[in-house]
Amino acid sequence: MKKPQNTKPDGQGQASAKPANKKISKGQKTRQQLIEVAASLFQKQGFHATGIFDIAEAGNLPKGSIYYHFPGGKEEIGAAAVAFAGGQIAEALEELAGKAKDPADLMTKAAALLGDVLVESDFQGGCPVCLVALEVAGKAEPIRLSALEAYARWQAIIEKHLCRFGMEKKKAAAQAELAIAAIEGALILSQVQRSPAPLRRLARQLTLSLA
Amino acid sequence: MKKPQNTKPDGQGQASAKPANKKISKGQKTRQQLIEVAASLFQKQGFHATGIFDIAEAGNLPKGSIYYHFPGGKEEIGAAAVAFAGGQIAEALEELAGKAKDPADLMTKAAALLGDVLVESDFQGGCPVCLVALEVAGKAEPIRLSALEAYARWQAIIEKHLCRFGMEKKKAAAQAELAIAAIEGALILSQVQRSPAPLRRLARQLTLSLA
DNA sequence: CACCTTTTAGAACAGCCGGTCTATTATGGG
DNA sequence: CCCATAATAGACCGGCTGTTCTAAAAGGTG
Numbered sequence A, B: 001m002k003k004p005q006n007t008k009p010d011g012q013g014q015a016s017a018k019p020a021n022k023k024i025s026k027g028q029k030t031r032q033q034l035i036e037v038a039a040s041l042f043q044k045q046g047f048h049a050t051g052i053f054d055i056a057e058a059g060n061l062p063k064g065s066i067y068y069h070f071p072g073g074k075e076e077i078g079a080a081a082v083a084f085a086g087g088q089i090a091e092a093l094e095e096l097a098g099k100a101k102d103p104a105d106l107m108t109k110a111a112a113l114l115g116d117v118l119v120e121s122d123f124q125g126g127c128p129v130c131l132v133a134l135e136v137a138g139k140a141e142p143i144r145l146s147a148l149e150a151y152a153r154w155q156a157i158i159e160k161h162l163c164r165f166g167m168e169k170k171k172a173a174a175q176a177e178l179a180i181a182a183i184e185g186a187l188i189l190s191q192v193q194r195s196p197a198p199l200r201r202l203a204r205q206l207t208l209s210l211a
Numbered sequence C: 001c002a003c004c005t006t007t008t009a010g011a012a013c014a015g016c017c018g019g020t021c022t023a024t025t026a027t028g029g030g
Numbered sequence D: 001c002c003c004a005t006a007a008t009a010g011a012c013c014g015g016c017t018g019t020t021c022t023a024a025a026a027g028g029t030g
Helices: A026-045 A052-058 A063-069 A073-099 A103-120 A128-135 A141-164 A169-193 A197-208 B026-045 B052-058 B063-069 B073-099 B103-120 B128-135 B141-164 B169-193 B197-208
Strands: none
Touching (some): A026 A052, A026 A128, A052 A063, A073 A103, A073 A128, A128 A141, A128 A169, A141 A169, A169 A197, A169 B128, A197 B169, B026 B063, B026 B073, B073 B128, B073 B141, B103 B169, B141 B169, B169 B197
């Protein structure tokens, strides 16, 4: 985790002079693609087991070029990937929350979704936010912050949903936090057991405490 | 993860001929010590971020000697460390279960214990079982099995405790699984938030669903 | 087309990692 | 006290890692 500095694309570069942002300069597109493949790799293999080379290869780029898009190195990629993955899950959760007919339904559907992803990936696709955040705990603040935001957002979505079905705000917040923790934990159990059963059972059990 | 082979201490060596097991051959003691320091390092830094050298150093041994005690290399150390850490937590849990005046009390005390460990380690000491297991998911079966056993044991302890307080077996099993998942998840939230609050709130919330 | 910027290519590097090997030193039963 | 064995010491290796650097190509605007 050194501190390199390139002929910088400004990180999120808003202020280039001449041939700049009409829409999204090719570089931003490449950067986004790299974030996506990185998120996928981190989810399956974890942060430390995924090399810069792996990410570059998956993005069809020589590994040296990675540092053009991410001057901050692996840490910057990690933070971006966690933020992206967290956002993806938030979006999925929001969609489910919109369609669910009640909180119990939401829990069941969310657990089912995570279980499906897990099974389809041969139990490699757990929660990327959790895995990466724990791996670098205390060593990469930007990554922690990305994870923090992801969890807050998920919790807010569930909390809002609970409120919508008549739960008072205070209780909803606590229940939402329990739901996030329980699902996260059940995902781990499912991964370790190589079975979606824990996730399924948890949804049922969580539902009971919601009644 | 290669497959080395030494002039073997038989892994758990029961069958040496001449100068063998009166009590615990010094080697077994060293091995145990290595497992303990490895477990501690894995808990704080994770599996991949912890080098063989780190473990050797912490055990006051040159790194080459590690392979005398663990012919299976890092994977064997990992499996042993996870099993050990899992056992330690199980023992602590059993002690708490013995002293707790009811299930709610057990949850509260368990969460408090984990929270204390977390805070004292500057939020580096999460759950080693979870972290290591996720890091090597799909790549080191022995480690997965160690984690599996740990979770099963924890769950059994809680289940038994719930039964002791009058819950029917089936429901107790489901509640115990929820408790494990929720605590595990809350530990992650606490670590990411750098605050023991999630763990504390979860214990309260879990208690409600127990009533 | 000319020209400056953005972006990619790919080599190079120092350092570390897991693992192996052999020589040496403790250990402890006979 | 002897001697086989257990255990430690420490050098060594090939390979990989994150990172840096410079040169070339692509891109797009005037």
